[in-house]
Amino acid sequence: MGSIIQLAVSLVGVFVLARFGYQFRRIYLRSQVTTIPSIFFLFGTPLRFFVPNIPLINPINRTHWAVRFERYRQIQSSVFKTETPSKEHSSIWLADKMAIKTVSTNRKSWAKPIQLYRVLDLFGKNLVTTEGPEWKAHRRIVGPSFSEGVYKRVWNTSLVALEQMFQTEGLADLKPGEEIQIEDVTHVTMRLALVVIAREAFSFDMEYDSKRDTNAKSLAGDHTMSAADALAVVSQSTLVKVLCPNWMYKIPNIPYVSERLAKIKDAFTNLDNYMLEMMADRRASSLAGEEVRSDLFDSLWRAADDNLDKQVDGETKWSFSDREVVGNTFIFLLAGHETNGHSRFSFLPPTVKYPLVVFTDGRLFFQQSLHPEKQVELLEHILTVLPRGRQPIYEDFQKLTHTMAVLYETLRLFPAVAVIPKVSTEDTTLKYQDIGGDNGIKTIFVPKGTDVTIDTPALHTNPLYWKDPLSFKPERFLEDYEKDAFIPFSAGPRACVGRRFAEVSNMVFLSLVVRDYEVVAIPRPGETEEAMRDRLVRAKPVLTLTPCGAVDLMFKRRA
Template sequence: MIPWPTAVIYLADAAIIKEVATFRAKFPKPIYIYKALSAFGGNIVASEGEDWKRYRAISAPAFSERNTRLVWDETIRIMFDLFDNVWGDSPEIVLDHCVDITLPIALFVVGVAGFGRRVTWTSDLTVPPGHQMTFKDALHNASSNLILKMGVPNWAMKLTERTRRVNLAFDELRQYMVEMVDARRSAETKEERHDLFSGLLDAAQDNPDGGVAITEQELVGNMFIFLFAGHETTAHALCFTFALLALYPDEQERLYQQIKEILVDTNGTPTYEDINRFTLSMAVLNESLRMFPPVSSVPKHAAEDTSLTVGNADGGETTFPVPSGTRVRFHVPGLHYNPKYWKDPHTFRPERFLEEWPRNAFLPFSSGARGCLGKRFFETESIAAITVMISRYRVEVKEEPEFLGETFEQRYARITAFDQMVTTTPRRVPLVFKRR
């Protein structure tokens, strides 16, 4: 482990962030920070060097065009299943917290497009034989309590009802993942699949040709990372997006009009071939990610004595030394709200992403070679979910007596309040979805 440094440097300058992200040998990722994400084994997030290269070589081929199409089709199916078989003919759906709907959407998509495990809105309501918790509950409880699990000694995890349930969630999730591996390996018919799991599973087989391979523990470790990242990050991003659309009804109406115009040509069902036509859906998503990035800080550390040169408030440059071992962090909100790059950064204005925009100052998926491998997966799922939802429902903030008379600024602060956990986590987003 690197000795604890005496200083941490936060960067919100696009040019220097790009430089640091590019020179990975000089500014590697401090993997000791990611101990919590190694709960089930080594993985692509909590690794560097040769291990990271091996995990990436195994995982990258799965994020193919065929997988992206699968993500789109399954997201549309899951949304229609929600509308037809859960919400039905109800003129409005009232949610005390929007994540109650976005968490299962994200889980179902990553389950089928990532792991070939198709779940419907009604199929995961009962605990299967041999388990004490559903797959959905186990994943949610484990991912929500990573820091608790890693920070509390094993003996202390048995002391309270909450910690015992967290322990159970980790045990249950591990059992579910092992069962997924066993079921795929023992299947009599070997189907051609385009999910991520297939690539990981193939890499974990005996490899007489000396190619890239991973151990059983690494297989489970990477399964967890992709389940966690594809589930929690997407769910929270969608929640913030629907919150912002509810707070800014004019922007929501503008989005609806574009969607309605495009769906006239597709008989009401968005098709994968038309994904690039939904430019405002993508702009809304990007603006939401700019204002509420999933990760607020991207850590690096200096592997050698060096220096950095950044722009200053006077329009000039300042160079300062960076001793070996110094922690360096990309301050993502500082970058995303920097008026040097973004006009009126505190205003929700999706149209900024329909114009020329500063791509090096937009960092929701990190940057450089360590950028998020599942970026396209995430974007495709999110655009499909946003497009279908807004085509069917108008989103409004739930009216509550205790908040009558609040100003827009007060309502905005309340609805978009969050906790900075492993990811940016909305506290409570009470919304109403009204059938158009």
């Protein structure tokens, strides 16, 4: 009996080995006839992201973003392909602006592989999870909701949120020269972002200080959780909800886990019901001729109703359901706030001492690489637009050019969305600039169904487009720069619809924090400055690029 089992196991082993060998040989032979370099690895996406970086077995994993252009430099090509034994088609990685522009703008030959995004249909289909005519209809309805009126409100809401933050965290009470330490400051930025998105997208009047959150705290109808609490839990648990299949929520009595999952499920149900009720209320008020609050949610359901029964693309009849209004509102929360419980951003590129904070929605970009004189330059510029004591107005936004340059430079080095996947929908070609030979233009053939990865951190540090690419130099954005080589919000028709929303909010946060406070990173006991910088730049792509450690900051009131 024993020997039969041994024989069976051996046969299976031989079969598996033979199959791997056959696949490798096939891929190897194919790689010999193509014109771009290949990188082999054993695992396909997404498994490879969780496997450590092992040369030849798994050369590209979650830390790939930090390598930036270095891999391309080593192989002397800004385009390469990866091969795995398990995939029929290879995947092509791009750090070339010409090829990336084609993939982003030519919608006939290139699409978004939406099967990767289906998990985000948690509340209903939305702009992120659709393609083709369905996506077009979503964009047509959602796009106009982001208007100048909305940005003006986002500006004012960000001011209110920041003011509340200064009060709650004790910054408002500091006298010139006094300082206060905030431990793991990312809870501050996460809450700030949540307050802005809650007010602007969901109409929930959240307060920065959750204890004072009386407005949004009242329980209505059959709800088991307040709107503010439901929103807070959902915003921190999207990744858990995405990763845990439904049956997991039914397993009783696993210590801690069952209780936590039940709370998450409850929060999702509550938020869903709040949104559906809000829509019904808005419709009723509108019909009764009552004045309703003007926000993203309002423009969304109105636009959806206006578009009912319109024709899209000739044949396709399209109407936007209540579920899709809710699905899109949720995607604003996800895109505009946080994608998982630990998603925080804190960065210290490794050159200089004096840090500068750059808030973005739900993230804190923490920049150490500004030379002290540069930080002073930024402060001086902010003061020319916003003298101390004057409240900023929306019209200041365009004038805060240096603050915008700092935000852009941060997003260049640390793009929140580290890779953007695309797929070819027909046999096509891609042109790119050869960096290994004569810098001439080369063309490769790309068969239908090929996966392509836009490697944003590598494009953003490709020396063809960026001088001294690893240095933090915001001033490059005050001059002419390579627009096609800067895509933190993606490019083409599927670029970020919330770009201006994010920029406006960040201009308020960054300008006022830098104007009134000096912000310094605090090393851990016994930690050298070098070690602190290394710790703070570590990040991993989860749904977006996510920092690995806590950020403790000192805020010192400027004189």
